[in-house]
Amino acid sequence: MSEPYNHKEVEPKWQKVWDDKKAFHVDNDFTKPKFYALVEFPYPSGQGLHVGHPRPYTALDIVSRKRRMQGYNVLYPMGWDAFGLPTENYAIQNHIHPKTVTENNVARFKAQLHSLGYSFDWDREINTTDPNYYHWTQWIFLKLFNAGLAYKSEMPINWCTSCKVGLANEEVVNGVCERCGSEVVRKVKSQWMLKITEYADKLIEGLDTVDYIERVKVQQRNWIGKSNGAEVDFSIKDAEDKLRIYTTRCDTLFGVTYMVVSPEHPILDKYKDRIKNWQEVVDYREQASKKSDFERSELAKDKTGVRLDGMSAINPVNDTEIPIFVSDYVLMSYGTGAIMAVPAHDERDWDFAKKFDLPIIEVVAGGKNVQEEVYTDVATGTLVNSGFITGLSVEDAQKKMIEFLEDKDIGCAKTNYKLRDWVFSRQRYWGEPIPIVHCDKCGYVALNEKDLPLKLPEVESYMPTDNGESPLAAMTDWVNTTCPCCGGPAKRETDTMPQWAGSSWYFLRYTDPDNKEALASPEALKYWLPVDWYNGGMEHTTLHLLYSRFWHRFLYDQGVVPTPEPYQKRTSHGMILGENGEKMSKSRGNVVNPDDIVNEFGADTLRTYEMFIGAFDLAASWSENGVKGCRRFLERVWKLQDILSDEEGISADLETKFHQTIKKVSSDYENLKYNTGIAALMTILNDIAKKGSITKEEFRIFLILLNPVAPHITEELWSIAGFDGYVFEQTWPDYDEAKTVEDTVEIAVQINGKLKTTITVSKDIDKDAAIAAGKEALGDRLTGNIVKEIYVPGRIINIVAK
């Protein structure tokens, strides 16, 4: 009889063997077929690894281990996205340097990942806070700057009152800071910006060339928010200026009954002498600016606004005079900050018109009475009351209207995006310094490449400041420098980069992590790119994933990388929830610590459980009983050593089963169906146990198939069985399609589509014989006239009788 299965001995033993033998070290051997598997590198927080981390890591570890056994040169790397606020905040509170905090956290994370037996190539470990790494983050920034894609702009930013830092639009959720939940206010500051908007079209088009799960593509497209429409100039009565608007419905121009400008629109101040109710406008503006973005959208239903007394506009298509309003339902940040209002065919305009008792003119027929209900369907409507476009479809009317506008020089076709430029400055210490100096003579000047990396200086205090300056601003020795251009006195930029900077290109560095001359050699990039399979959280779809695609596409345009898209395939894992079905959190008291599971049940059990828990892309609740079930499965595997026979080959009665299992497991591991792959292994284990013995070949195949999921126990059993070498260096088994089919099949016999009985027949039986056998099995249950007989080979016989 075997010794009891003791994971505490087995697991460290094999982890050491893999380390000593450098089992998962990967060379840039350009002669072999490559496979680049990537998981999002973690932020090494003070809490240590969460049970959510192993889900994606194990999934791609399975694929990587399998692909290695299939002869691929597999790159499966790991590193640390280590700049960021929590580390800095912890450092401030505990008076420890953020660098030390990072080192401690990384050490803990690394030990935890190591204890899970992942096949990462630790020789390629990277850390975004290492100057040898951020050297190239800064280098990419210089490239962006030199290409005119990084610029400084005075603009209102999202200022987190608690973190004391500016946030990108993507980091503000419901008007509060995504990270700490504190209120976000607007603050005008000079910020570094990246022109991601210039890449909006390329980022949309690129989606057609990659294999991402659909919801990721949809979310990215929506976030970029491309819309095609037109800009139209409306004259202001008795004035030189035109009021330019953006619309996607230029076909409805004849239905315009008023206009609206945003409270921040410059036309207001310019014409304040003409606006008789100026004080009312000022009050409204005051009120609107006090509302946070959150309140503004909360109150979306209830429209407010002020009519500009003394100003009006002229509709260019029919010369009608129309009033102008100011209202906060129009945003300065989209389009031109002014709109033409067509209450009959726009919901917001309709609400507003009802509230202010404005005329509603139907110009697209097809709806109900527009006085009572807005009509917005563009697919079926026909233009009415619309002069030269009356009778046309919406689509044709738009085309004709744009021709008309361009011809008369009062408007033109125009594409707009919801995507905004990326606010790239952070007023923090723990980030990459921006390699720019400001010189009074030369303006903003890039550092020379040879002066990179620009290292973070040691500072006394990294406390954020209330005035919005970075802590670096207090370091006068560091700030005062000379201009690389004219040699005169200059000041360094004191803002640092956001956390997204280092993670926007890290997958490039893994291909050649120690390169001193470039971010990676062209040969390494050519060989390894694109990443074949990238898995990460849905929460990064509009942040990290979009940003890194932007940087990559830019580097492609610069000739630095060989592919336009960085990731060929993108998948996403579901969250692991607490036992009660809620998100794990300290306050809910439902947190599971992976260390405890590894300690009590073992890494192989944790890995198996997290893969067996359910569909990979859906959220799943933790279940202690489920963990125990997986442990029980591995113990049953452990006992296979007791029934191992001396026979070679696969026994006749299990041959079909083995071919089926190899087929199923091989495809399930590649298709995110780890749960059913493991279920197939459980099934064949049950068959073997029932039979009471296992041949050597059967044992080998079983261990290889299970190895990617449970690498430690399978190596141990391989060794106990006295097989040559190690599991990780074996060849993945093949199956014979012909042998996956049983000689006999059980087929269902139905009357009128309802199951009555089943019969077992040869797989090669012909239709007539099958139906005859079916009728016989039915016996006198078959009554009435037979109308139709249906036979689906190997599946079903259906007798239709009346």
Next chain:
RNA sequence: GCGGAUAUGGCGGAAUUGGUAGACGCGCCAGAUUUAGGUUCUGGUGGGAGACCGUGCAGGUUCGAUUCCUGUUAUCCGCACCA
């Protein structure tokens, strides 16, 4: 409000060119082993006495629907006055 997804036993979940619903695991029941509990092993386990009924709900197409179509409800995620 818009966009996306999900809905199957007591529980997690299987099953799609439409073809035996409930694989696999958990839990539960019975038996064996054990002084006993636990472990382990064996058998059973959607409901119903049964004809039959069962995949959120109501219809439809079909010989046959968890799967396709129409409508509807609930939950989750993302976006949210984007003109």
